[in-house]
Amino acid sequence: MEAVLLGMVLMLSIFLGFELIAKVPATLHTPLMSGANAISGITIVGALISAGAQLGTVSTVLGALAVMFATINVVGGYLVTNRMLSMFKKKETGNTGDRT
Amino acid sequence: MEAVLLGMVLMLSIFLGFELIAKVPATLHTPLMSGANAISGITIVGALISAGAQLGTVSTVLGALAVMFATINVVGGYLVTNRMLSMFKKKETGNTGDRT
Amino acid sequence: MSIELINVWYIVAAALFVFGLKQLGSPATAVRGNLLSSVGMLLAVAATLFNAEVLTFEWIIGAAILGAIIGFVAAEKVAMTSMPEMVALFNGSGGIASLFVGWAALYNLDNSTFTYITIVLSIVIGGLTFTGSILAWGKLSEVMPSRAIVFGAQRFVNALLLVALLVCSVLFCLDPSSTSPYLYAIVGLACLFGVMAVLPIGGADMPVVISLLNSYSGLAACAAGFAIHNNILIVAGAMVGAAGIILTNIMCKAMNRSLTNVLFSGFGAAKQASKVEGEVKPINSEDASLILEAAQSVTFVPGYGMAVAQAQHVVRELGELLEQNGAEVTYAIHPVAGRMPGHMNVLLAESNVPYDQLVEMDDINPRIDNIDVAVVIGANDVVNPAARTDENSPIYGMPIINVDHARTVFVLKRSMASGFSGADNPLFFGENTRMLFGDAKASLSEVISHFK
Amino acid sequence: MSIELINVWYIVAAALFVFGLKQLGSPATAVRGNLLSSVGMLLAVAATLFNAEVLTFEWIIGAAILGAIIGFVAAEKVAMTSMPEMVALFNGSGGIASLFVGWAALYNLDNSTFTYITIVLSIVIGGLTFTGSILAWGKLSEVMPSRAIVFGAQRFVNALLLVALLVCSVLFCLDPSSTSPYLYAIVGLACLFGVMAVLPIGGADMPVVISLLNSYSGLAACAAGFAIHNNILIVAGAMVGAAGIILTNIMCKAMNRSLTNVLFSGFGAAKQASKVEGEVKPINSEDASLILEAAQSVTFVPGYGMAVAQAQHVVRELGELLEQNGAEVTYAIHPVAGRMPGHMNVLLAESNVPYDQLVEMDDINPRIDNIDVAVVIGANDVVNPAARTDENSPIYGMPIINVDHARTVFVLKRSMASGFSGADNPLFFGENTRMLFGDAKASLSEVISHFK
Amino acid sequence: MQIGVPRETWPGELRVAMVPQNVKKLIQLGFSITVESGAGVAAGFADEAYAEAGAAVAADHGAVISTADVLACVRKPKAEDIEHLKSGVVSISFLDPFNEQSLVESMASQGAVAISMEMIPRSTRAQKMDALSSQANLAGYVTIIQASFHSAKILPMMMTPAGTIAPARVFIIGAGVAGLQAIATAKRLGARVEAFDTRPVVAEQVQSLGAKFVEIDLGEMGQTEQGYATELTPEQLELQREGQKAVIANADIVVTTAQLFGRPAPVIVGRDMIEGMKPGSVVIDMAVETGGNVEGSVLDEVVEINGVKVIGQGNLPSEVAKNASEMYSNNLFNLLTEFWDDESKTLNLDPEDEIISACVITRDGAVVNETIKNIYSGA
Amino acid sequence: MQIGVPRETWPGELRVAMVPQNVKKLIQLGFSITVESGAGVAAGFADEAYAEAGAAVAADHGAVISTADVLACVRKPKAEDIEHLKSGVVSISFLDPFNEQSLVESMASQGAVAISMEMIPRSTRAQKMDALSSQANLAGYVTIIQASFHSAKILPMMMTPAGTIAPARVFIIGAGVAGLQAIATAKRLGARVEAFDTRPVVAEQVQSLGAKFVEIDLGEMGQTEQGYATELTPEQLELQREGQKAVIANADIVVTTAQLFGRPAPVIVGRDMIEGMKPGSVVIDMAVETGGNVEGSVLDEVVEINGVKVIGQGNLPSEVAKNASEMYSNNLFNLLTEFWDDESKTLNLDPEDEIISACVITRDGAVVNETIKNIYSGA
Ligand SMILES: NC(=O)c1ccc[n+]([C@@H]2O[C@H](COP(=O)([O-])OP(=O)(O)OC[C@H]3O[C@@H](n4cnc5c(N)ncnc54)[C@H](OP(=O)(O)O)[C@@H]3O)[C@@H](O)[C@H]2O)c1
């Protein structure tokens, strides 16, 4: 039953993802991509569980590796996105550097 | 756990509902309301379960009543919506009868 | 069918609802959207019938057939003009159905407190949706007086009702049982509250109320879903609930009202009968575009401000958009508008406004009562009703374009400043006047951008 | 913390992701959006640490600190201009993390077949995201040649790879074990496939590829979520996956390409070097508006068709919009455009185009190479390159406005019909030409409506 | 009441004070009207049209004058007609009371109620009777038509196979009613238009027509309550001439409209400036009748100075006599109906009314208008 | 090579064949240029400007004529000048070869290469040399300026306190180059414009300027390869006049531009139609020089018929002599540079070239142009 519920969750999430990114100005494409990339680092949650669950050394090592990579993704992703966005705040219609 | 999962489902559904009805032309307000009303007749599913579950006469009678009312809502709702919409097809910019 | 398989079907049904709702939002796909969502409903119902818990069918079949016939006949027979009240009735049935589902769920054996709370919610929301919808129907179909019904202690009574409802609910949840007296109290109070909530709302605001109640009936279904742990009820109910709220909000905006204003203006009216005057009602460009979209006749009244803003091109553009939208568009030119004779003509000719859409003051005034929206673009003195009414005004006696007689007036200017003559303008405080502040060209461009 | 409570926090985190993504879509709120979503991430991580299954922390802390330092340094040190490659690298780490999570999940004891399938999915998608991203980084940072790399049997090799991957996956699922040799085969093949998929794509298309890989890494997380039955992974992963697909699509449109064209044009190029000519590439108004939005210099080239369509007002309006958007806008007037001397001047003056934006043919031609988009509005003969190149053309020798030298050319006309002189126009088949068919006024109005 | 509409005899005057359309309406209100034969011909209104509208057409000038209760003229009545006027006659015309003391006084002694159309106040309420504005408006249009007629250059820009013609540069000095209409007309024809006025408030009005306002700092400036400009000091005038020099040198067409109500016009374009202009350019002096804004301009003549045509055409509204007559006639009609008492069928010229008190110059045998009285007694 | 630019002596001709701007460029290319003193004055180009541009200014007309290798004129050379021409001189002008047989023949016998600017083909390539178009374009503008100058009505609409003035109705007959520019100018001034042409293809062009095309069914119609209209049969002309009647009666301004290349213009506006118009209206006959489209029009005069002014002003481009000269001069410049051989510093007038074969009338002592030869031998 839980798997099915998760299916419902999946379906709703996909729709929501589609709807959210309906009309985005071109200048935001790169930051948006980067921001979404940071969110996809959510796999860190899985990594944490794997690394912490003590299912054997291999599993723990794999988990730890996963934690490291996922952390890179999360930390780097959010920071980079933030840097990109703070560029916009300064010069409002800055069309440079974000031509996609 | 399941209740929590349902909570997740709830959250996603609400967001999705918000996102879906972003910009709707005025002419469609009434049909859209009517169409949404038909969907809210989904309570029929609950009614069916209540009516069929044999948890005692009271429950069954309540369920049956619920089935009846919900059916009215569903059948009437869809049909009425359809009638409204078929009006539009005929005269494209028919601004009459749908001023909200 | 296993409960898992049923739920897979529910996912499909939910997806169909999503598609359906989405497509209902655009004229080109609305019919298809309605069809999709009805297929989803069929799927959901069919899958449910395979539910292992569903044992007897006699009751179900009887009730369903009865309901289907009633629904069908009602939907087919109703005149096109009384659709809204019909929707109200259907909505009411949905509400009471949720109430019953919640109630019936009390007879389940293994309910947790959380479940009881959701049961109470489904009963309360279902009940008030039911009676509220019936009342809305009554007002719309003029079975009962459609005006706002208000009496002195209304606010107080309503507050009391709410408190009572809350208390009963808590007491019930503390000791839930299908025979608890609080149960009946809750049902009764909820129904009563539905009536009380709709009573003070006038007939003209009913579509908004119905939309709101529609949102509630979705929430009721959602609550019922929690009560019986049913997925599809939660998804569909929540989605409709959210969509309904948004839609209600859009409709309020199109009427140039706020939701609180719609719901509570009745109360306000009871207490302070004639305080309306002297209040400036600003409007934003988005709401303005919604109102213009619904208008069937629009007249533009340009003045010196249009020239200052060099807004003639955007004016014509908006005019063309409105015409394409089916509205009748005219440009009413006051002889002294602007700062030189024929000032407006020069500008409107430049922007290619057809000569036959220009009308003189004497031609527009007799029919201005039938104009849905008069858009005053940077004009002031030439639409100043003080010229008719205020003997002390420096422009008393000058004939003006009586935009204040139009159904709605938009005034586009940057501030409350007066015009050439320096006279104060009571038009800005009119009941049916909305001020769209800002440079006329910028404001109109925004209005146009909202007009897709 | 109970698993239920953790999941409640997950719900909150998911809601924050939704808000975050939504707000990232608008310049005014993007910064806040990113913040919200990072708070969501923090919540999710924190809640997870309370998970009863998480027993040891040493590994975690070490790995996390290492990862955080790397991520921080990389993000802070990277030059503004090499952001895209940095995003690619981060994305790759996400991919390989998913691969590891899936792999580690093999060591769970009570996996169902369904779970094994999702494990394989998370490994495959994670793996190809990883190598694909690394390669994309390589191409962008010019560590390796950025051009499309193609070789003869590429298609065949790729097909073979896919089949092998599929076979191994099936075999693995039939007899899943953490020591199955198929597991290693799957990992290897997935990584190889990632490389092969990105190899034939040119450097200029990399942003699209990164966006697509980004979507994949979301899907990998989602698959990993199923593998370990974790809610938030599914929600966030699926949402990012869907958003990524949409975004990829938008980006393709803004580049005036289709996704398949981006992904497979390299293959095509390998086989048929010079077939490009003779093909008319239509464009729709929405895509045209996306391209115009990104342009920094736009020149309009009006011709007789603008006059026929009476499109002068919309032209000016679009010009103004583009200027507000930061683009430099000019109107290049050919001396014989239209049907009488000065025809274009009359119309553009009517619509109030400032005189200093009008440029003569001899002034625009030397700098037309630097124009991002030349918009040809109902002109034909005056932009016909045959006048330069084709001695047999009736207009051979007439100087023309060399719009074919601009980076992109839009031609707005109703058909492929020729102009006054009856000469065929090779411009319409140009590599950088897009035809926007339809009445010029209608087309431009549509373009404007997409320009919010 | 009997309205008399004599034929205008002023040299070059083509307008008529009342057009058939208004004749008809006035007769419906209860007036009776006599029109001198041929009065409207020059403006395009034949005697038959008047007859059709219900007026009596009389060949005898004297009869029209002597039977009228209301005498409707464009120009001031001739001195020799005054003695034939009925006592109590309401005489409406551009009376020019500032310069016509003897005429005004003879009208007073004849017992006429002399209304001077120039003196209609410039209030929002009186605008429909404001003939000065209605005629100035047309005059502004005419200046540009005249200028383009005489110019060796076309006004619009043209990019053609035979080269690009730059738009003409037009400079308008004085942006009152006439100046604004001149701006609008020149803009319509595609010229680049610049304008200057001593009243800073009009800068916005100039821009509202899409033209450029030339900024010249003259120090403290003002306008009277009526919206008329105050006179410049000699220093200010010098500043203005200095500031305009460059603009004039670049201009293909210069139009001066700077009139000062009741006073001679200031000279603001000197010979030196004209000599600085390109040959083939045109200067139009709208104020030529009140002394001229342009040095060397001659009334009703086109003078050529160094290849520059200086046009001193007077009575510009008369150039579009048909529309000018219609508008003047409408002004008169609005004036008459505003004060017409429908019951007693008389004109009710209440001396307290602010319009009446401003525009009625003589009444009951005396000069009653305050401004005029002051000037006469001062002079 | 020596270019001679004599002063134009044709009565009323204010244009000059070469303006200083082009003089400069031609000298850079290797020409030398002599300009007769005073040649450009009427168009606004002083002798000093020519001198500054590098031309020699000669007071002696004879010298300019006799030294020239290329003679650049607006109008055809005077008969008495022909004998002084160098043999082999290239003479460029509006030669009017259809009507000037003896002049053309004397030029032939003098050995001149006579280029007729009227005969430049109307191909897209030749458009930059097409003086007929460039001058017709300006003439179209001038017609409306003249019409509004003479009209008793203003062209734009005005809604004013003194009543609403309806926009003038303008009817343009013949929408060629001049007619289209007339439409554009009248539209600019705010008139309601209608137009008619016998060639149905121009309906779209008329609409592209925002004017209305009057539909009159004349049966089968056509145009020549060059885009000129074919002549109407008498029945068709009658149909046209019938169809136009109502439009003309309503019009305030009528402009006729219907010329037929090389043939007398058809009479399309009869006296009856003029009499049907309102007094104060204006009719402009652009074809007056080739016989006139309007019955009663007189060259260079304003005739009044029943209160309607019929204007027969000839040589309209000369009214805006400055721009007209610039454009004509540009056309000449384009012609010269198109065939200038930069190495040999000579004009290379290849008889095979389609432009040269069309516009060169005489060469090597004979009339070489096919069309003209046929007409002369036919006549
Ligand atoms: N027609 C003539 O010949 C003539 C000649 C002289 C005087 N007048 C007088 O002028 C007046 C004409 O009346 P009217 O209604 O046209 O003008 P008005 O009464 O002068 O009012 C113009 C209004 O436009 C607004 N405005 C100015 N710039 C604006 C901008 N950029 N965007 C939006 N609004 C702007 C101003 O309000 P904000 O400042 O709040 O924006 C002002 O209240 C009459 O009193 C008339 O007597 C007429």
Ligand SMILES: NC(=O)c1ccc[n+]([C@@H]2O[C@H](COP(=O)([O-])OP(=O)(O)OC[C@H]3O[C@@H](n4cnc5c(N)ncnc54)[C@H](OP(=O)(O)O)[C@@H]3O)[C@@H](O)[C@H]2O)c1
């Ligand atoms: N300037 C002059 O004085 C003059 C005088 C006479 C002739 N000419 C000649 O005219 C030509 C001018 O060149 P040009 O480039 O301006 O015009 P063109 O070559 O005639 O081309 C005009 C184009 O506009 C398109 N069009 C027509 N109506 C349209 C509408 N409503 N919406 C969108 N497109 C429309 C037509 O294509 P579709 O049918 O496919 O839409 C046509 O190909 C030259 O050959 C010139 O020699 C010029």
Ligand SMILES: NC(=O)c1ccc[n+]([C@@H]2O[C@H](COP(=O)([O-])OP(=O)(O)OC[C@H]3O[C@@H](n4cnc5c(N)ncnc54)[C@H](O)[C@@H]3O)[C@@H](O)[C@H]2O)c1
């Ligand atoms: N209230 C009303 O309804 C109404 C009606 C008509 C006119 N008006 C106003 O009255 C004002 C005067 O109108 P008018 O056209 O009759 O004025 P006018 O004919 O007396 O003067 C013409 C213009 O010349 C300007 N001027 C004077 N000396 C100048 C100088 N040395 N250099 C440059 N410019 C100089 C004046 O400021 C004025 O704008 C205008 O502002 C007009 O808007 C108001």
Ligand SMILES: NC(=O)c1ccc[n+]([C@@H]2O[C@H](COP(=O)([O-])OP(=O)(O)OC[C@H]3O[C@@H](n4cnc5c(N)ncnc54)[C@H](O)[C@@H]3O)[C@@H](O)[C@H]2O)c1
């Ligand atoms: N290819 C080119 O580049 C080029 C250059 C210049 C002109 N042209 C074309 O050549 C054509 C002729 O131009 P033009 O102005 O020199 O012609 P024109 O001066 O010979 O004639 C003027 C117009 O009068 C019309 N006309 C003739 N008889 C008429 C009648 N009875 N009633 C009404 N109208 C009548 C003609 O059709 C023509 O449009 C135009 O279509 C023009 O576009 C082409």
